[in-house]
Amino acid sequence: MRGELLRFLVARTGNPAEAEDLLQELWLRIRDAAPGPVANGRAYLYRAAQNLILDRLREARRREARDKDWSDTQAETVPGDRVDPQPQALDALIGREDVEVLRAAIAQLPEGAGRAFRLHKLEGLPHAEVAARLGISRSGVEKHIAVAMAHLRRRLEN
Structure with a gap:
């Protein structure tokens, strides 16, 4: 089962190291969760893995937006450091x-x-x-x- 989930995660992330991290996080979440009775354990694991991928994507988007906002703010407050938009x-x-x-x-x-x-x-x-x-x-x-x-x-x- 581990190999199948790892292939699933690698296929969706394109990064074997990130897939390993996600798989580890999945096992930790499953261990700590008390979901109650699960009708289809395999489907539950794959859905949880997909949710982890989506969480990572959302987190990356928020981080990019936050970093962009910060760099825009810095450019406004330190005009001498801004790159001249006009070509040389x-x-x-x-x-x-x-x-x-x-x-x-x-x-x-x-x-x-x-x-x-x-x-x-x-x-x-x-x-x-x-x-x-x-x-x-x-x-x-x-x-x-x-x-x-x-x-x-x-x-x-x-």
Whole structure:
């Protein structure tokens, strides 16, 4: 019975060490509890084990919320220690340069591949709609997108 319960707990927690802890806690609770007559002992054990798992999850959520509240409070009371939400100037400059490199690479795409790429990737249209707008087949759109992606990959790797 111990092995079955342990497998049950490992399957639900994903952590063998935590499952062992839960199994130990289950035995302690069962020993100290006076439930009265139990119609199905096996079902009772599995339900108690499931309840322990749920208790641990609730406890972890409460702890995370409490820790988040505490860290938010600390950030408000100690403004010098807060992380600046704005990107650093160098990061912003690098981001703008990356965008410009990408724009240039898109501008250099072959005509059909460029149109298909813009409609699908930038405007978010599905392949079927891109095909209808361009008057080509869906496989044609897929080929254009593949050409565009290969072109962009080459350009952005340099």
